[in-house]
Amino acid sequence: MSLPMIHILNGPNLNLLGRRQPEIYGHETLDDVGRDCAALARELGVETALFQSNHEGGIVEMIHTARDAASAIIINPGAYSHTSVAILDALNTFDGPVLEVHISNIHKRESFRHHSYVSLRADGVIAGCGTLGYQLALRRVVALLAT
Ligand code: CA2
Numbered sequence: 001m002s003l004p005m006i007h008i009l010n011g012p013n014l015n016l017l018g019r020r021q022p023e024i025y026g027h028e029t030l031d032d033v034g035r036d037c038a039a040l041a042r043e044l045g046v047e048t049a050l051f052q053s054n055h056e057g058g059i060v061e062m063i064h065t066a067r068d069a070a071s072a073i074i075i076n077p078g079a080y081s082h083t084s085v086a087i088l089d090a091l092n093t094f095d096g097p098v099l100e101v102h103i104s105n106i107h108k109r110e111s112f113r114h115h116s117y118v119s120l121r122a123d124g125v126i127a128g129c130g131t132l133g134y135q136l137a138l139r140r141v142v143a144l145l146a147t
Contacts, residue, residue, distance in 0.1 A: 011078030
């Protein structure tokens with residue numbers, strides 16, 4: 001029998017993770033995040049697949065794909081968290097658990113980062129835990145899928 005699939009979606013500039021601004025975003029690359037989550041997923045009895053787009057429409061389409069292909073979504077929408085009603089609308093068409101991750105503590109940063117449209121749909125939000133936040137989110141969605 002196939003294992004529950006969890007899609008980990010990432011927004012603009014997160015392809016540069018680990019290569020710029022390590023004082024804010026740390027040293028891990030997005031490939032490292034994907035590998036760490038895949039290893040934890042094996043322990044938890046689920047599967048993960050990681051995606052990234054620098055385009056708002058690309059993220060909307062990744063969410064549409066997840067509607068048929070994933071049991072849960074973990075999403076770091078990057079700067080679109082603070083601006084995108086389109087991403088919120090797309091997430092509202094998804095039936096399973098949604099966890100929002102921010103690597104940095106958005107509440108300790110500029111005021112324009114304090115509001116997230118995605119949080120209006122997210123079942124949980126993790127911010128300021130570095131890239132470990134993705135693994136924390138994975139543990140939480142697995143717990144939500146078991147309820
Ligand atoms: O803290 C987060 O994860 C953010 O979602 C990251 C976004 C930012 O706009 C949000 O307010 C908070 C920015 C992603 C930029 O990613 C980079 C990674 C490495 C180097 C440069 C940018």
